[in-house]
Amino acid sequence: MSTKWWQNEIVYQIYPRSFQDTNHDGIGDIQGMIDHLDYIQELGVTMIWVSPIYKSPMVDMGYDIADYQDIDPQFGSLDEFKVFLSEAKKRHIKVIMDLVVNHTSDQHEWFKQALADPKSKYRDYFIFKTTDDGDVPNNWRSIFGGSTWEPVADEPNTFYFHTFAPQQPDLNWENPALRQEIYQMINWWLELGVAGFRVDAITHLKKDLDWASLPADGSDGLVSVIKKGQNRSGIDVFLNELKQETFDKYDAITVGEAYGVPEKDLKKYIGPNGYFSMIFDFSYMNIDVLNTDEWYRGRSQWTVKDLREALFESQQVAGQVHGTLANVLENHDQPRVLSKLVPDKHDQTPTAAKALATMYYFLPGVPFIYQGQEIGMKNFVRKDISEFNDVSSINNYQMALKDGYSKxxxxxxxxxxxxxxxxxxxxxxxxxxxxxxDTEPWLGMGNDREGIDVQTELADENSVLNYYKKLGQLHHDLAWQSVITTGDFQPIDSLPETVIGYQRILDGQVLTVFVNLSHELAEFDAHNVGDVLEKVGDITIDNDHVKMAGYSAVVMGLNDN
Known part of the structure; x- marks a missing residue:
């Protein structure tokens, strides 16, 4: 298989609102992103994914877009974004943006026109239904809770559809004119110089057009919209056209947020001629919850073995279709990985953060680093729901109370x-x-941050931050770059249940990774693994016998060339 230009990238995700405030309003901005480009470059990063900075009322923190071709003033201006692109390019860093085309904001001009005039062309840019009895068209539950149908003011018995929040009306992808407007917008950004896109909620574009109710799956009498509005038959028509009309013309990189893609369809998504360059590996992202729609229902009793099997299965399936995965520990939609995958707070140490980094960094695919992950940031503890901003969190809290949970x-x-x-x-x-x-931030600070900050960690050669720099250097080391980028993936069996181990193999080179994800000592035999390239924690290797202390990790290399 030929190597694509993006296969050796390391990507850093910026959540601009929380990255760096330079104009003293408590909200991060584009200038703050520019100011830290050198810091990002030193991590070995070659590409930045910028979470939404489009004009937005911020009901869902920018994933409700009011103008696709303008920057929200709280972040800066389009001219400032062009400077960011230019400054990133000087450092050989490419930039990708978030592409949110399943829905807009209810403040988008298209939707305003659709409401103002039911006979305008914009009414068919969205999904409206009128019922005879005044009841909602079906019993589908939105991902953020409640019905997917919102009544239209001054139009009795008429509703519009939203997969997510009521302020995020879904676009009608069945309308060819709407699709062409979307393609023109995408190409405008590509002409501007962005390298591609992270594509949001893309498996929701196609809905079952029977709009039929299903048996309820919750106490609210509703059924998850996922069962009728995710990965539905016919979505391939939209995704093929999207690719041909935009991404293919610019050799753009695309990263699909593609929840729920059936294994049989994976080749269509990320094979050599797939819709996207890669999709995120979400196989383990929600391993800690029982129900991804209603995550207030509690945590799952997962094991390291479960995590290992999920990781390895997704990698092997992707390998079978010659596809690429975007490998993630964290993103803007997930809690901090140190708090999620290390159950005991006493074990949530810098050493554990480095072990988790080692676990995913050398898997086939492209590693993504979410801001703060590289310093080992942890979850907070809030004392009241009023301290939260996230619409999904607030909705889950309200659903929990309705279900009889205590505050x-x-x-x-x-x-x-x-x-x-x-x-x-x-x-x-x-x-x-x-x-x-230097002023009160838009969202309260984390409250478990002693010793966890860039300034402190830069001065400590054993910090999480400096370890991420070492991983970046190893990833780009010409002696190992090929095996990391294109080497075969081989899980290592017969290891203790708390150890995740795998190899990357190419032309006489073998890269071996072992990670002990527990606080217990692990012992096992390992043959022909070569020399230690990076190590975390207390590990001894004697006559092919390995002893790993709790939350330790090692990367070894064997080169027969």
């Missing part, structure tokens, strides 16, 4: 899983507002 238990679940855990301001130093701003 205390509901709040505990929200603290564990809230998306706000990832959205607290970046920790640049140990000052009151962590060097993010």
């Amino acid at each position: 205390e238990s509901a709040l505990a679940s929200i603290n564990d899983k809230s998306r706000d855990n990832a959205r607290v301001p970046m920790q640049w130093n140990n000052s009151n507002f962590a060097g993010f701003s």
